[in-house]
Amino acid sequence: MHHFTSIHDAYNIPQLVNEALLMKRAPYSDCFIGKNKTIGLLFFNSSLRTRLSTQKAAQNLGMNVMVMNVGADSWQLEMNEGVIMNGDKAEHVSEAAAVIGQYCDIVGLRSFPSLVNREEDYSELVLNQFIKYTGRPILSLESATRHPLQSLTDLITIQEYKKTARPKVVLTWAPHVKALPQCVPNSFAEWMNHADVDFTIAHPKGYELAPEFSGNANICYDPKEAFEGADFIYAKNWSSYEDYGKILNSDPAWMVTMDKMKLTNDAKFMHCLPVRRNVVVEDAVLDSDHSVVIQQAGNRVWAAQTVLKEMLLSLAKKESPYLF
């Protein structure tokens, strides 16, 4: 694995999941694999889970970690080419990324979408500029359209908690007070479409994800129907892809409640967090045995550690091709 920015960078997903579950049992068995390797974690946006779990994963592998809040700690970056830089951006990504590449063996990057310009967001400008200019493997810590470390975590968690060979997994849209990116649902859909699950996406009309992400999922427009017989309820708000970045609906019927959970096959409740209580999901659900959101967040470490190990092995193969 060179970069890790989407499911397409993972060539054997079941093996990745198994590796992560083994790592969870022996977290320090690869504690020398990252010796003298440095990861830079660059945040253009807020982060709690990703910040801490990736830092921990890298330390478990013996790496040096440098964390930077790009805007606050360093300079505003110009992302577009050919610009006369006489505005508020002090540095161009082509220099910043290349320089960071001089100091880091792997570069982790979080950069949210604007939710203003769909074409620009879906072109993954920032992520791709860093891929182009760092000259190093890039680990996505959530980009404009995807959050692959979250999705791998989700798959690990489903593998851990599933009670049938092919569980019914439901991604359900839920209301929210702010317009949120489509990254998590996009990415979750992409991974579920590759997994051995029966996959449904439930949302109000107008909240259809981009077809390249929803793929062959069953689509359901009823806030209750999809819950029937579900083994996993994965809740998430997102803003509209069609009417890009807009909030079209705030119908509380889409909030996840105990009443709706009773329709399921004693489903586990999942969410990537942060979650707004009593807006996206009732307290009663989060505080019940249905909820595995904390365990799910805990698995972020093992997803990151597995991916970093794969990336470090790829680097080692490049450096010493005859050793392998």
Add this chain to the structure above:
Amino acid sequence: MHHFTSIHDAYNIPQLVNEALLMKRAPYSDCFIGKNKTIGLLFFNSSLRTRLSTQKAAQNLGMNVMVMNVGADSWQLEMNEGVIMNGDKAEHVSEAAAVIGQYCDIVGLRSFPSLVNREEDYSELVLNQFIKYTGRPILSLESATRHPLQSLTDLITIQEYKKTARPKVVLTWAPHVKALPQCVPNSFAEWMNHADVDFTIAHPKGYELAPEFSGNANICYDPKEAFEGADFIYAKNWSSYEDYGKILNSDPAWMVTMDKMKLTNDAKFMHCLPVRRNVVVEDAVLDSDHSVVIQQAGNRVWAAQTVLKEMLLSLAKKESPYLF
């Protein structure tokens, strides 16, 4: 020691002080005790001494350290239960704390009081929510009503500098331009009341600390009288507990001056810092041999390191009960 949030978590205080003074002589003798253990240091407020000394203490013990400015780096947290989270808080403490507990073996937390609502502040809402939800030992880095690492440091420093078996220790209020918490005086009083010292608190009327903290201390309302024969002058401003969070007095007669220091038994001058020069205390005092504020701040490392060692040993006992 499981948590460390007040003097009540320390069962043998003289031993803790001795351990700290030993550690100061051999800082790296326990450099493997924290191997593969992670501490998260969470700051809701500014910090210099606490941030750096706790980080250093943890590194001296071989721990991994992750530092996070909660508001700036991650999300605004909702602290109250049962809330419909449709405001500006993106995450509830019940998730945030539990998730942080997934990544950290010990969680350090700094959260100042609002100084608006006394009942809420003195209920230690934030600290207690973290205790409730992280599932990990909590190390207070100063909470709404106490600063126990500072107070342990103060006791260590008094032990180091005292010239009589039972020194006279005076906590004196001093003027300030901003309304400050009662944490440091509360905590200092609490620890002095348990120590083998003759303890006096001097302040203007209206600045009485909560009785559970002032305890049996001698109270003195005269800005000079308390200095007579003192071995240690510990200066600190605080806002009123009675007229909660208010500044009732700014009489410069309460500033610590060389004239007043001359009344003492060649007392050492202490302050937790940061200190406003020529408002709380004259330059002449801080720049004289009376002052041990820098050595006191230096002792923050040994207080933190001793407490962290105790917490790590407790964790080890839990993990391997038959080893002990």
Add this chain to the structure above:
Amino acid sequence: MHHFTSIHDAYNIPQLVNEALLMKRAPYSDCFIGKNKTIGLLFFNSSLRTRLSTQKAAQNLGMNVMVMNVGADSWQLEMNEGVIMNGDKAEHVSEAAAVIGQYCDIVGLRSFPSLVNREEDYSELVLNQFIKYTGRPILSLESATRHPLQSLTDLITIQEYKKTARPKVVLTWAPHVKALPQCVPNSFAEWMNHADVDFTIAHPKGYELAPEFSGNANICYDPKEAFEGADFIYAKNWSSYEDYGKILNSDPAWMVTMDKMKLTNDAKFMHCLPVRRNVVVEDAVLDSDHSVVIQQAGNRVWAAQTVLKEMLLSLAKKESPYLF
């Protein structure tokens, strides 16, 4: 080497450059020299290269690193003596610096000039207050008038890329939209005046550097003339020293272009970064083989690592004078 704040702290410059180039080939050969030593990196201003490269250099030497954005993470500092501190500054540098000195073996410091008061800036108040009060070796991460780690890097880079024994090095002023410090040109001039190079400074009238920095350099007021036969073009904007902190000129004829690069002896193009594209220098130059700005930034690690190694050796000599 005790402090490192200017060229005057380096007693054998060619040896320092050679050491850095050796270190670049064997980055981890001194990985135990910094064991149990802590460096604090204090930033009063933004930083990307300096932040990451110094952190990496210290880690390569086995040091513990603590990074702090002074204003955001801790308290506003009063730098002047004898002040009644009843304003917005919560702590005096005499305490803050001395306390940091309690926790760190070496203190790195970045503090830009105000560009308002020349006398104050050129007195290096902040840097000197830290030297006075920390009681520790100070590593300048760019101060009000100099950027010595950058200049050592520049000399290393010139040594790496030079094709003649005594290359012609040109420092050329270039336009910018903001008023920038003179630190980098001051410092570069100071180091070039000590190096075995033919050194020219080119700038519009009114942009003369302070004579103690420009020294015996050739001065050229023509935006093209200086380029003729140059082996290295070092571009940088700075504000006026004479009409202190002012922008006197924004003539685009001073931008570095391919047309002007053609006048050179196939010169390497250098810049300390961040650089504003198409304001300071054309895209075409930065994207051509002339440019070594990324390699130059990469050399920041080896400059910092060499200097830190020297500082650590000096500390070791002090601690164990009979070992050497």
